[in-house]
Amino acid sequence: MKIFSSRLFANALFTVSVLLLVAVGAWYVQGDGEAASASLHLTQADWQDADGHGFSAPVPVMNSHDLPSRWQHASLPSALPLAPSLLPSPESAAAGEKAVRTTWIKVPVTGALPAGPLVLYGIRIKTDGTVAAYANGRLAYRTQQRGQLWNSLFTPLWFTLDEHDGAGPLKEILIRVEHAPETPVGLSSLWVGTAEALRGRYYLRQWLQRELPATLSAAFMVVGIFALFVWFRRRHEMRYLLFFNLAAVSFVGHLHYYVSLPIVTDWFAWLTSNALLWLLTVVHLFLRQLHGRPLTWLTWTLVGVTLAASVLSIPALGILPVYPSTSLLVPFMYAVTVLMGVLVCTMGAKASWRRSREGMLLTIGVGVAVLLGMSDWLLHNNVVNPEGWFLGAYTNAVTFAMFGGLMYRRYIDAITEVEQINASLAQRLQAREAELEISHRLLREAALRQTISEERQRLMQDMHDGLGSSLISAIRSVEHGGVSDAKVSQILKDCLDDLKLTIDSMEPVEADLLLLLATLRFRLEPRFEGSNITLVWDVQELPTLAWLEPSSALHILRIVQESIANILRHTRADRIRVSTARDEDGGGVSVTIEDNGQGFDIGKALDSAAGRGLHNQQRRAKAVDGRVSWSSDAGGTRFTLWLPLMRKIAAV
Secondary structure, three states, X not given: OHHHHHHHHHHHHHHXXXXXXXXXXXXXXOOOOOOOOOEEXXXXXXXXXXXXXXXXXXXXXXXXXXXXXXXXXXXXXXEOOOOOOOOOOHHHHHHOOOEEEXXXXXXXXXXXXXXXXXXXXXXXXXXXXXXXXXXXXXEEEEEOOOXXXXXXXXXXXXXXXXXXXXXXXXXXXXXXXXXXXXXXXXXXXXXXXXXXXXXXXXXXXXXXXXXXXXXXXXXXXXXXXXXXXXXXXXXXXXXXXXXXXXXXXXXXXXXXXXXXXXXOOOHHHHHHHHHHHHHHHHHHHHHHHHHOOOOHHHHHHHHHHHHHHHHHOOOOOXXXXXXXXXXXXXXXXHHHHHHXXXXXXXXXXXXXXXXXXXXXXXXXXXXXXXXXXXXXXXXXXXXXXOOOOOHHHHHHHHHHHHHHHHHHHHHHHHHHHHHHHHHHHHHHHHHHHHHHHHHHHHHHHHHHHHHXXXXXXXXXXXXXXXXXXXXXXXXXXXXXXXXXXHXXXXXXXXXXXXXXXXXXXXXXXXXXXXXHHHHHHHXXXXXXXXXXXXEEEEOOOOOOOOOOOHHHXXXXXXXXXXXXHHHHHHHOXXXXXXXXXXXXXXXXXXXXXEEOOOOOOHHHHHHOHHHHHHHXXXXXXXXXXXXEEEEEEOOEEEEEEEXXXXXXXXXX
């Protein structure tokens, strides 16, 4: 249900977004519905040429009846045929004035016109000179006063026909075009009507021919800048730099579609006339990156032609002085570009075939761009009528779409690859966790078996050294018959105490030394009472010993037991005091056992065989990183067991 809701929301959001864009586009190009038919389409015209010298300003009033009566008829749209060239007179040539041909085009307005202010709309007037339009003999419109503009061919004709007192209804449109004698004039059909009726048609042509390509070109440039910043961080990937160069060259090469500047012989003209060749060269270099074949001869050919055209058309050299007249350069450059485009497309397709799908995609894009460029060439050479579309502006969009497609595909592939890697890592991590869990369980089981084995060995060793040794001693004494019953009884009691100590060491004491000593007191107190010995229990609170576990506890119990047993056997004391204390530096604790017996010679005892018990105490204290000490005189003996709070080795 959650997935269904999410999909429904996504589809609704997509639909709303598309409808929003469609609605904005429809609103931009729509005309007034009630006045949509309030226009008159003018498709018939008469024309004539007049030769002169130099450009001149149009007069304010001009009527077709004032012109010679050699009119020729034409149906619009039409590219008017060229009349034989007129050479300048010797006087004019000496003055440096160029021959200029003035073409007059008379468009009669026949038919009912709507009431209200009228506008005139036409797709284009194709000329390299000035343009002026008269309505009923009055000057109504002027453009290209300094000559042809870069965007003249892509900008629709649109101006208001002002009403004048006493002028009457519109009867005639007279167009005056000044141009070079070798440049033909082309004129589309015209529409006269209200602005509401013609605005949609005008906006649609304006948007598709100029604004949409300009927007796509800017977007291409923005993405190119993004690629440049990616290259700054990944200098080893040349493709990002090529992509930026491609976007920059493409942006510059198509800028002339949108700027309202006169065409003159300058650096902008040089950039415009050569950018398409640079663009083809960059595309070829990019294709080489994709299909992996050097195509050295093609590379050198492209670079050579591009360099030759670029050098020969440098404004300072003036070797190809073709601007500002476009009638020679444009067809020539388009022909060279189309030829090179066909070559790049053909060789790119051959090299990419079955080697690079991205290369084939880009080759198709180059082919489409070449076809679009051919349409421009056909328009410039008047092969198609002047109402055609200059589709070359969309070569930028095609290039952007092709490289955008490559970027989109790589982005999707990268996301898919990352998702697959993440899924693989998750599976491997899960498998590793399972293996670690099994290993951990096996280690726990092995550690448990090791602990049980070590505890078993410790108990066996302790019972063998302690209880077993005492029982063997008692058995031998009974067998030889030289021991009294009291002695045998004492030996058996020692055996029993030893067994109890072993059992007590297994009890949990929670690292509490006082609890361990209390257990020993409980076991030995009956013997003190039977021996008429007073036990003074003077213990104080001690910190816990984190390392105190059964093995260590048994060492401590045996050390203290041995000390008390020696007092009972050898010192004839009647008072024993057990006390505890903590070191002033906090590094350890001590257990002290004092008696009021006869004392003994400590050095002699340690050197003799009878001192084995003292050595056992030293050994057991060392096993828990502790130490023992004695002080003895005629008034009694003082035994001290020192234990650390922290051990270097947790267990022995």
